[in-house]
Amino acid sequence: MSVWREVVGQEPALAILTKAVADPAALTHAWLFTGPPGSGRSVAARAFAGALLCPQGGCGECRECRTAVDGTHADVDIVATEGLSIKVDQARDLVQLAARRPSVGRWRIIIVEDADRLTEHSGNGLLKAIEEPTARTIWVLCAPSVEDVLITLRSRSRQVRLRTPPVEAVAALLVERDGIDPAMARYAARAAQSHVGVARRLARDEGARIRRRQVITMPMRISGVGDAIGAASDLMAIAEEEKEGALTERNTAEKERLLATLGADPAARTQPPHIRSQLAALEKEQKTRATRFTRDVVDRTLVDLLSAYRDALVLRTQAPVALVNEDTMDTVSGLARAFGADGLLRAMTAIGTARERIAANVPPLLALEAMAISLRVPR
Amino acid sequence: MSETVAVAQRVPPLVLIHGPESILIERALSQVAADLRLAQPEIEISRLSGVAYDAGTLPMEASPSLFGEARALIIRDADEGSEAFQTDLLAVLPDASEDLVLVVVHKGGARGKKIVDALKSAKARVIDTPAIKTDRDKQDFTTNEFRRAGRKATPDAVRALIEALGSDVAELASACQQLISDTTGLIDEQVVMTYHGGKVEATGFRVADAAIAGDAAEALRLLRHAIATGLDPVPIVAVLASQLRQLVKVGAAGRGRSADLARDLGMAPWQIDRARRALSGWSGDALGHCIQAVAAADFEVKGGGRDPVYAVERAILTIAAEHGR
Ligand SMILES: [Zn+2]
Numbered sequence: 186m187s188v189w190r191e192v193v194g195q196e197p198a199l200a201i202l203t204k205a206v207a208d209p210a211a212l213t214h215a216w217l218f219t220g221p222p223g224s225g226r227s228v229a230a231r232a233f234a235g236a237l238l239c240p241q242g243g244c245g246e247c248r249e250c251r252t253a254v255d256g257t258h259a260d261v262d263i264v265a266t267e268g269l270s271i272k273v274d275q276a277r278d279l280v281q282l283a284a285r286r287p288s289v290g291r292w293r294i295i296i297v298e299d300a301d302r303l304t305e306h307s308g309n310g311l312l313k314a315i316e317e318p319t320a321r322t323i324w325v326l327c328a329p330s331v332e333d334v335l336i337t338l339r340s341r342s343r344q345v346r347l348r349t350p351p352v353e354a355v356a357a358l359l360v361e362r363d364g365i366d367p368a369m370a371r372y373a374a375r376a377a378q379s380h381v382g383v384a385r386r387l388a389r390d391e392g393a394r395i396r397r398r399q400v401i402t403m404p405m406r407i408s409g410v411g412d413a414i415g416a417a418s419d420l421m422a423i424a425e426e427e428k429e430g431a432l433t434e435r436n437t438a439e440k441e442r443l444l445a446t447l448g449a450d451p452a453a454r455t456q457p458p459h460i461r462s463q464l465a466a467l468e469k470e471q472k473t474r475a476t477r478f479t480r481d482v483v484d485r486t487l488v489d490l491l492s493a494y495r496d497a498l499v500l501r502t503q504a505p506v507a508l509v510n511e512d513t514m515d516t517v518s519g520l521a522r523a524f525g526a527d528g529l530l531r532a533m534t535a536i537g538t539a540r541e542r543i544a545a546n547v548p549p550l551l552a553l554e555a556m557a558i559s560l561r562v563p564r
Numbered sequence: 565m566s567e568t569v570a571v572a573q574r575v576p577p578l579v580l581i582h583g584p585e586s587i588l589i590e591r592a593l594s595q596v597a598a599d600l601r602l603a604q605p606e607i608e609i610s611r612l613s614g615v616a617y618d619a620g621t622l623p624m625e626a627s628p629s630l631f632g633e634a635r636a637l638i639i640r641d642a643d644e645g646s647e648a649f650q651t652d653l654l655a656v657l658p659d660a661s662e663d664l665v666l667v668v669v670h671k672g673g674a675r676g677k678k679i680v681d682a683l684k685s686a687k688a689r690v691i692d693t694p695a696i697k698t699d700r701d702k703q704d705f706t707t708n709e710f711r712r713a714g715r716k717a718t719p720d721a722v723r724a725l726i727e728a729l730g731s732d733v734a735e736l737a738s739a740c741q742q743l744i745s746d747t748t749g750l751i752d753e754q755v756v757m758t759y760h761g762g763k764v765e766a767t768g769f770r771v772a773d774a775a776i777a778g779d780a781a782e783a784l785r786l787l788r789h790a791i792a793t794g795l796d797p798v799p800i801v802a803v804l805a806s807q808l809r810q811l812v813k814v815g816a817a818g819r820g821r822s823a824d825l826a827r828d829l830g831m832a833p834w835q836i837d838r839a840r841r842a843l844s845g846w847s848g849d850a851l852g853h854c855i856q857a858v859a860a861a862d863f864e865v866k867g868g869g870r871d872p873v874y875a876v877e878r879a880i881l882t883i884a885a886e887h888g889r
Contacts, residue, residue, distance in 0.1 A: 411816025555859030
């Protein structure tokens with residue numbers, strides 16, 4: 186067993202990190218983990234924290250290792266934004282935290298999961314703490330790529346590049362860790378394009394597989410503008426369904442916890458003002474999270490959709506590359522026949538534009554409609 | 565919504581309020597409570613929730629009281645209850661009687677489905693409180709709001725109200741209440757415009773109407789006036805998008821009665837008729853082109869471009885130019 190067990194297919198990065206753990210005297214205090222979505226930035230950051238805190242350098246079994254990985258270690262702080270950006274006062278809290286000595290372990294480790302969501306303001310707030318760190322504080326910033334992080338921050342941290350793990354490595358993890366049937370694990374890993382979290386959901390949840398299939402088989406049905414508008418609204422509905430499944434339970438649990446902490450009577454028809462305001466704050470936060478979550482789910486859906494056109498292009502050009510959607514060959518070969526190579530590339534650009542617009546806060550439905558209109562199958 | 569009319573009804577031992585729309589849930593609850601009090605003025609009404617439920621509370625609350633007075637138990641958030649809550653609730657359902665009325669609120673979804681099924685097979689009165697989502701739902705809701713208060717509103721007034729405030733049901737409801745209490749007589753479009761015409765959505769609709777009719781000059785004039793008075797271009801773009809979307813949907817749906825189409829598309833019948841009138845002079849391709857222009861404008865307004873107002877103007881010019889092409 187090792188604390189690195191879930192860090193899949195990242196040998197070059199592991200070499201750097203294990204070496205760092207082995208020589209604490211030379212330890213860098215600010216790290217920047219970069220890698221595409223699904224490369225496991227957060228998993229790697231937690232494992233790194235575990236390895237630093239573990240008396241044996243990352244046995245994977247001890248209390249330090251386990252709590253670091255599941256995010257409950259007292260000296261490991263994981264900052265995950267649900268909003269679209271990290272706020273200045275949040276950064277200020279982090280700076281204060283960073284100044285404190287670790288409470289139980291050797292190090293205090295602060296993991297910022299979305300360092301790309303630091304604004305100019307909040308990022309510069311962190312700067313001093315990162316530049317002149319307390320002796321026992323380690324920062325781990327995570328972002329999709331170096332370019333996404335403020336230049337002031339990236340120039341002061343050591344970069345570790347994570348890559349998209351090979352499909353086989355992800356499948357093996359699903360078999361070994363989650364006890365998933367090997368054939369299902371291979372399908373899920375390939376369909377998820379090596380995104381570990383998505384692969385696990387696909388392997389375990391039939392609803393997720395059905396939704397993905399609905400997305401992949403959609404393109405051949407878009408011929409007129411009316412179909413395009415319909416397809417966009419279907420994509421939105423699929424994303425909403427996915428969101429409901431993921432967030433409902435969590436929101437309820439949070440509300441319960443809050444009411445219990447406040448000693449409030451959940452049945453009261455109207456709560457006293459101070460409780461009402463806290464509830465309203467929670468609901469607002471949950472709404473923000475839902476908005477971001479919907480955007481993320483829609484983006485994920487577009488990655489799936491993109492894979493159908495990409496497969497069609499692979500098929501057309503007979504490139505010796507494995508297909509993502511071997512199980513939906515009807516759509517893939519249909520697209521390859523209906524579009525020329527140019528047309529497929531234009532479709533892929535339209536999907537990319539939609540992703541960019543959604544990331545910039547354009548209402549997802551509108552962005553999807555404009556995209557779907559560009560995806561009309563030529564007659 | 566048929567159950568929410570203000571006529572006192574005898575409340576049966578079991579009531580299920582089913583659906584997510586909080587405003588309708590609150591209406592239903594106060595109606596049931598009023599009906600209970602009317603029939604049995606001494607009734608003791610207590611409340612509990614599926615959220616943060618302590619196991620054993622329900623059987624305790626449901627056990628017969630010392631002096632045998634009539635009681636009602638309002639149980640909210642049954643859809644958020646734990647396993648223990650569900651088990652307890654199922655166990656007390658058979659105890660419901662004239663002297664122990666159980667009113668259960670379930671906001672929908674798969675969780676706690678057993679409770680819904682059990683209540684239905686025990687012949688509970690079901691009050692549906694469905695989500696108010698489509699413009700058709702909003703029209704029904706608004707019309708009913710006025711009707712409940714014994715007031716009459718013209719179809720144009722209802723339309724104007726939904727255009728101005730329809731994005732938020734709670735706001736729509738309070739606007740109805742305001743009109744009911746602040747005005748007398750027939751509520752027509754003029755009355756609505758006096759109270760709510762300055763809303764940015766209302767402006768957005770006027771801009772969209774002009775652009776879609778091909779009147780670029782009028783659309784630009786309205787837009788510049790709105791911007792000059794400090795209105796945000798974002799909701800105006802949103803209205804442009806929604807109007808074009810409706811045109812595509814109605815155009816693609818083909819012939820058929822407005823009422824049937826309205827049901828299928830989740831639109832209000834007047835929206836169908838209006839879209840059909842606006843559709844002359846439009847082809848599917850042209851509408852598609854316009855939607856793409858609006859999406860591009862929205863991106864620029866959100867910070868992708870230097871001049872948001874110019875972006876909206878360009879989208880409006882595109883729409884007006886595509887008309888009749
Ligand atoms: Zn260990």
